[in-house]
Amino acid sequence: MKYLALRIAAAALAPLAVLNPQAACATDTQKYGHAAISGSVEITQLDRISITSVGKGPAIVLIPGLASPRAVWDGVVPDLAKTHRVLVVQVNGFGGDDPRANLKPGILDGIVAELDGYVMRNKLGKVTVIGHSMGGLVGMMLAHAHPGDVERLLIVDSLPYFAVLMAPPGVDPTPAMVAPQAARMRDGLAASYGKPLSDAAVAAQTRGLAIKPESVVTMTAWARAADVRVTAQAMYEDLTTDLRPVLGTITTPMTLLYPWNAAGPTKPMADAFYRKQYAAAPNIRYVDIGDAAHMVMLDQPEAFKAAVLAFVEQK
Numbered sequence: 001m002k003y004l005a006l007r008i009a010a011a012a013l014a015p016l017a018v019l020n021p022q023a024a025c026a027t028d029t030q031k032y033g034h035a036a037i038s039g040s041v042e043i044t045q046l047d048r049i050s051i052t053s054v055g056k057g058p059a060i061v062l063i064p065g066l067a068s069p070r071a072v073w074d075g076v077v078p079d080l081a082k083t084h085r086v087l088v089v090q091v092n093g094f095g096g097d098d099p100r101a102n103l104k105p106g107i108l109d110g111i112v113a114e115l116d117g118y119v120m121r122n123k124l125g126k127v128t129v130i131g132h133s134m135g136g137l138v139g140m141m142l143a144h145a146h147p148g149d150v151e152r153l154l155i156v157d158s159l160p161y162f163a164v165l166m167a168p169p170g171v172d173p174t175p176a177m178v179a180p181q182a183a184r185m186r187d188g189l190a191a192s193y194g195k196p197l198s199d200a201a202v203a204a205q206t207r208g209l210a211i212k213p214e215s216v217v218t219m220t221a222w223a224r225a226a227d228v229r230v231t232a233q234a235m236y237e238d239l240t241t242d243l244r245p246v247l248g249t250i251t252t253p254m255t256l257l258y259p260w261n262a263a264g265p266t267k268p269m270a271d272a273f274y275r276k277q278y279a280a281a282p283n284i285r286y287v288d289i290g291d292a293a294h295m296v297m298l299d300q301p302e303a304f305k306a307a308v309l310a311f312v313e314q315k
Contacts, residue, residue, distance in 0.1 A: 044118065047101035048110035051118060052088045055081030059124045060312065061115065062088045065133025065158075066234055067226040069095025072132065075301045076308045084312070087127075089115070089135070093230030095222070102230045108237045111138050116146045126151035128312060133158050133294065134238050143252040144243065152253040154311045157294050159277050160243040175240040186236035193228045208293060211261055215298035248280040255285040255311050259292035259299070287311075 042053040052070065060080055062073045070090040080086045091111065093099035101110065115138075119127060129150050131139035136158025143150040159165075166181070167173040210216050243250075256278055260270040267288060278284050287307050292299035 046092075046114045046118070048092055048107060048114050050090050050092065050097065052090075053085060054088075055084055055086050057084040059085045059087055059119075059127040061127050061129045061139075062086065063111075063129065063131040063135030063138050064089065064091070064094070065131075065135050066238065067094055067223045067231045068132070068135075069222050069225065071095070071222070072295075072297060073130075075297055076305050079305065079309060080312065084128075087118075091230065091234065093227035094225070096225040099227050099230050102227075102233070105233060105237070107230070107234045108134075108138060108141065108241060112141045112145055115142055116149055119146075119149045128152055128154075130154040130156065130308065130311075131158065132156040132297070134234060137162070137238060137241060137243070140243050140247075140250060140254075141241070143250050143254075144246050147250075147252060150252045152255070152311075154255045154257060154308065156257045157259060157296060158256075160247050161241070161277075163239045163242070164277070166239070175242050179240050182236045182239040185239075186232045189232035189235065190229050210295040210298050211263070211291070211293045212299050215293075215295055218298055219295050244280070247278070248282060250281065251283055253283045253285075254278075254281055255287060257287045257289065257296070257304075257307055257311075259289050259294065259296040261291050261293060 040054075044051045044053070054077065062070070062077070064070055064072045070088040073088055077086050077088060089111070090097060091102065091107070093102045118124075127149060129139045129142065129152075131137070131153070133156070136155035137160075139150070139153045139155060140158075140160065143153055161173075163173045163175070163178040163182070166178060210219050256274060258270055258274045260267045265273065267290060270288065271286075275286065278286075287310075289296050289300050289303050289307060292303075297304040
């Protein structure tokens with residue numbers, strides 16, 4: 001199980017060392033996505049996030065993970081937009097966007113507040129939420145703080161408390177225990193702003209995040225477009241946000257989608273690990289996708305799209 005934890009930790013933290021704010025700006029598809037969709041794309045700019053809206057029908061909110069642009073969802077948005085209003089979030093500072101308020105602390109709470117405000121202002125009622133990695137944590141935070149906003153939640157390779165992966169075997173970490181190390185990681189990462197890394201360093205740090213070469217290329221481009229200062233603060237807040245004490249109170253129906261592969265974590269290891277982390281959740285389903293790593297939507301795009309559509313269609 002220790003190997004599994006280290007594997008997942010490497011996958012989740014790999015982008016942090018490759019960010020380069022001096023890289024070229026993100027493309028329009030990275031920023032606004034949905035190039036394959038006909039019709040207009042509405043864009044709402046807020047202090048912490050921007051939201052694009054495409055399609056009509058019941059609302060679905062898509063939240064990407066740490067350092068990821070909204071383009072991470074481009075493989076599923078066209079199909080979802082045929083029957084739904086798809087609201088795709090991008091954290092300010094990621095995807096080449098201006099950081100705006102995200103150079104200050106409170107990123108995760110701010111995202112939750114702005115999502116709640118958007119849902120209320122637009123009178124959307126209960127929406128379906130899909131979040132990857134840090135976006136999955138934000139989805140759980142939203143469901144806990146504003147249960148009236150979320151009809152159901154798909155969590156893609158995320159945990160109620162990410163820092164369990166940093167603790168030695170047998171140690172149950174708390175935010176207070178993790179905070180000093182998380183602060184050092186944050187400060188060291190933020191200090192790298194404006195200091196590009198070599199291709200060799202980038203390659204070394206992206207191992208584990210995705211297993212297919214083309215996935216690594218795409219993910220690396222996304223990571224390079226993120227503002228390292230925003231990533232550093234968001235990482236710190238992710239590492240010090242523990243939803244385990246309230247997980248049992250989140251009655252929103254949840255589905256956890258997680259990857260596995262032959263190199264590890266294997267399916268038996270992943271099954272046991274994720275079910276243990278979500279054992280307290282009162283209303284949860286599990287879906288796994290093999291031959292994939294953390295960026296499962298890049299490694300297995302067709303299987304991922306099928307799983308997302310099945311989740312949306314389930315009653």
